[in-house]
Amino acid sequence: xxxxxxxxxxxxxxxxxxxxxxxxxxxxxxxxxxxxxxxxxxxxxxxxxxxxxxxxxxxxxxxxxxxxxxxxxxxxxxxxxxxxxxxxxxxxxxxxxxxxxxxxxxxxxxxxxxxxxxxxxxxxxxxxxxxxxxxxxxxxxxxxxxxxxxxxxxxxxxxxxxxxxxxxxxxxxxxxxxxxxxxxxxxxxxxxxxxxxxxxxxxxxxxxxxxxxxxxxxxxxxxxxxxxxxxxxxxxxxxxxxxxxxxxxxxxxxxxxxxxxxxxxxxxxxxxxxxxxxxxxxxxxxxxxxxxxxxxxxxxxxxxxxxxxxxxxxxxxxxxxxxxxxxxxxxxxxxxxxxxxxxxx
Amino acid sequence: xxxxxxxxxxxxxxxxxxxxxxxxxxxxxxxxxxxxxxxxxxxxxxxxxxxxxxxxxxxxxxxxxxxxxxxxxxxxxxxxxxxxxxxxxxxxxxxxxxxxxxxxxxxxxxxxxxxxxxxxxxxxxxxxxxxxxxxxxxxxxxxxxxxxxxxxxxxxxxxxxxxxxxxxxxxxxxxxxxxxxxxxxxxxxxxxxxxxxxxxxxxxxxxxxxxxxxxxxxxxxxxxxxxxxxxxxxxxxxxxxxxxxxxxxxxxxxxxxxxxxxxxxxxxxxxxxxxxxxxxxxxxxxxxxxxxxxxxxxxxxxxxxxxxxxxxxxxxxxxxxxxxx
Numbered sequence: 271x272x273x274x275x276x277x278x279x280x281x282x283x284x285x286x287x288x289x290x291x292x293x294x295x296x297x298x299x300x301x302x303x304x305x306x307x308x309x310x311x312x313x314x315x316x317x318x319x320x321x322x323x324x325x326x327x328x329x330x331x332x333x334x335x336x337x338x339x340x341x342x343x344x345x346x347x348x349x350x351x352x353x354x355x356x357x358x359x360x361x362x363x364x365x366x367x368x369x370x371x372x373x374x375x376x377x378x379x380x381x382x383x384x385x386x387x388x389x390x391x392x393x394x395x396x397x398x399x400x401x402x403x404x405x406x407x408x409x410x411x412x413x414x415x416x417x418x419x420x421x422x423x424x425x426x427x428x429x430x431x432x433x434x435x436x437x438x439x440x441x442x443x444x445x446x447x448x449x450x451x452x453x454x455x456x457x458x459x460x461x462x463x464x465x466x467x468x469x470x471x472x473x474x475x476x477x478x479x480x481x482x483x484x485x486x487x488x489x490x491x492x493x494x495x496x497x498x499x500x501x502x503x504x505x506x507x508x509x510x511x512x513x514x515x516x517x518x519x520x521x522x523x524x525x526x527x528x529x530x531x532x533x534x535x536x537x538x539x540x541x542x543x544x545x546x547x548x549x550x551x552x553x554x555x556x557x558x559x560x561x562x563x564x565x566x567x568x569x570x571x572x573x574x575x576x577x578x579x580x581x582x583x584x585x586x587x588x589x590x591x592x593x594x595x596x597x598x599x600x601x602x603x604x605x606x607x608x609x610x611x612x613x614x615x
Numbered sequence: 616x617x618x619x620x621x622x623x624x625x626x627x628x629x630x631x632x633x634x635x636x637x638x639x640x641x642x643x644x645x646x647x648x649x650x651x652x653x654x655x656x657x658x659x660x661x662x663x664x665x666x667x668x669x670x671x672x673x674x675x676x677x678x679x680x681x682x683x684x685x686x687x688x689x690x691x692x693x694x695x696x697x698x699x700x701x702x703x704x705x706x707x708x709x710x711x712x713x714x715x716x717x718x719x720x721x722x723x724x725x726x727x728x729x730x731x732x733x734x735x736x737x738x739x740x741x742x743x744x745x746x747x748x749x750x751x752x753x754x755x756x757x758x759x760x761x762x763x764x765x766x767x768x769x770x771x772x773x774x775x776x777x778x779x780x781x782x783x784x785x786x787x788x789x790x791x792x793x794x795x796x797x798x799x800x801x802x803x804x805x806x807x808x809x810x811x812x813x814x815x816x817x818x819x820x821x822x823x824x825x826x827x828x829x830x831x832x833x834x835x836x837x838x839x840x841x842x843x844x845x846x847x848x849x850x851x852x853x854x855x856x857x858x859x860x861x862x863x864x865x866x867x868x869x870x871x872x873x874x875x876x877x878x879x880x881x882x883x884x885x886x887x888x889x890x891x892x893x894x895x896x897x898x899x900x901x902x903x904x905x906x907x908x909x910x911x912x913x914x915x916x917x918x919x920x921x922x923x924x925x926x927x928x929x930x931x932x933x934x935x936x937x938x939x940x
Binding site: 353355356360362443448460 | 745746822
């Protein structure tokens with residue numbers, strides 16, 4: 271068990287079902303077989319954890335175990351029970367913080383620590399309690415860069431901040447992906463949602479290169495693509511939230527895209543269909559990302575609160591700020607690349 | 616003329632559950648002089664304290680009723696949600712759209728009228744992947760409803776806006792309600808959550824909001840007195856996901872791919888088990904969340920029950936039934 275692996279919430283007693291509710295649920299329905307999603311939760315234990323029991327361990331079984339492990343198992347069981355009873359809260363965006371922190375992030379954490387060996391820096395540039403807009407470069411065919419940034423802010427930031435990303439509507443149309451994205455706290459890239467999140471003091475993540483960035487050929491690695499329409503800058507200006515230009519090095523090499531099967535992409539309704547040295551040639555094995563060495567640097571924040579109200583409606587200012595953000599990320603990328611001894615460093 | 620003293624309120628759709636409840640509440644309200652309930656069918660149980668007139672709002676006779684009674688407030692509850700209630704989709708559409716047009720024509724010809732309160736639905740926002748996380752009242756639908764009750768409601772709102780332009784002296788208040796929940800109300804959603812095995816769309820988990828019946832009735836009652844112009848979202852605080860609601864209900868969830876769900880829904884509908892239209896399938900795929908800050912600011916109103924509490928009150932219905940049995 272790796273020492274970093276987080277386990278299920280500690281204050282189990284506080285989260286226990288209220289007796290009346292538990293009684294009602296049980297009395298009402300009797301024991302239920304686990305529903306689909308519960309099964310999913312149950313079968314996705316935090317990394318490095320012992321497989322959670324599917325039946326509550328009996329006292330005699332438990333007493334044979336060391337105290338620490340027993341406490342852990344009890345917490346895991348508590349967690350599964352609570353999930354199965356529906357006794358948890360989601361916010362308006364569908365963000366299921368408990369599921370995100372203890373299951374989804376637990377799956378990504380070994381990738382972050384051991385596979386990509388991500389080194390994060392500049393976390394002091396991300397505010398601890400107020401809203402901010404993290405803007406980063408996008409690459410790697412599959413959006414691991416976004417997910418790793420999320421882990422960086424949750425685990426490495428002293429205030430353990432949740433990164434609320436803005437995604438393309440394709441994400442929310444796609445079965446499973448859309449559901450997971452909502453549960454992990456992400457939402458559609460649109461002005462009302464960006465402003466609502468910033469207004470609530472959340473850290474919002476945008477990848478303004480979009481599919482142009484993530485689906486670019488390997489030969490274009492670390493060359494920033496065009497930055498959308500600057501909608502993210504306007505949102506930050508309106509909410510007076512600082513923009514944090516963020517550079518991610520390493521994601522470009524996880525799935526080096528040597529060609530794009532455009533016809534297949536069109537048939538599947540996807541923005542691109544990657545051909546990498548291993549995919550689709552090696553089949554499922556080709557889905558394993560290459561273990562490149564990663565750096566994530568959160569750069570100096572660009573403040574937006576010194577501009578007057580209505581500055582978001584000044585297209586020249588928005589364009590200039592967009593360029594400034596882009597330039598800062600590009601410079602930061604070059605610096606990080608110089609620092610990295612080799613791709614697999 | 617009468618200022619703020621006693622109102623004469625006409626309630627349409629007074630024989631159905633919500634219409635009869637609001638009529639009854641208004642009849643017990645000291646600020647209301649007289650309540651006239653109108654519907655095509657008489658109420659199952661007579662509503663105490665109201666004058667019931669059996670009339671069709673599609674018929675011009677309604678104008679005469681309103682003029683004679685010097686009605687000053689109309690509460691329009693007469694938009695039907697499911698074809699089953701009306702006895703067919705075409706009748707439903709006629710009652711909803713033509714009925715509203717006739718009612719508004721009558722309203723226009725009633726000089727005593729000062730206020731119109733319309734019960735609409737959040738269904739007018741449609742639902743889909745391109746929706747913002749929360750709808751505010753000024754947002755245009757990204758996936759406009761194409762059929763059924765939400766479509767009718769969009770058209771009704773259109774006619775109501777037209778009326779508001781023609782009679783600027785009348786305060787028009789429109790409420791877009793989230794799905795009503797409670798232990799006594801029967802809706803498409805309550806029928807859905809009563810299924811022993813609840814079909815859902817594989818790979819999607821809709822975000823849902825409910826409004827408890829009592830809270831919905833309270834805002835309608837306040838609107839009769841407040842005479843606020845505007846359109847307002849109404850929903851209980853908080854959000855639940857569909858999977859969470861099913862877990863709370865203790866029923867089984869059966870996730871089906873979308874292309875299978877539509878035929879399953881159709882066979883359930885034709886068996887008369889529930890209404891499971893295309894719009895309904897979209898709703899359980901994507902769901903919808905409303906921003907309710909405008910209604911709380913304007914009416915200083917916060918529903919007593921959250922979304923989850925409204926849903927739990929609906930679940931308590933099962934207990935009541937088993938108590939009887």
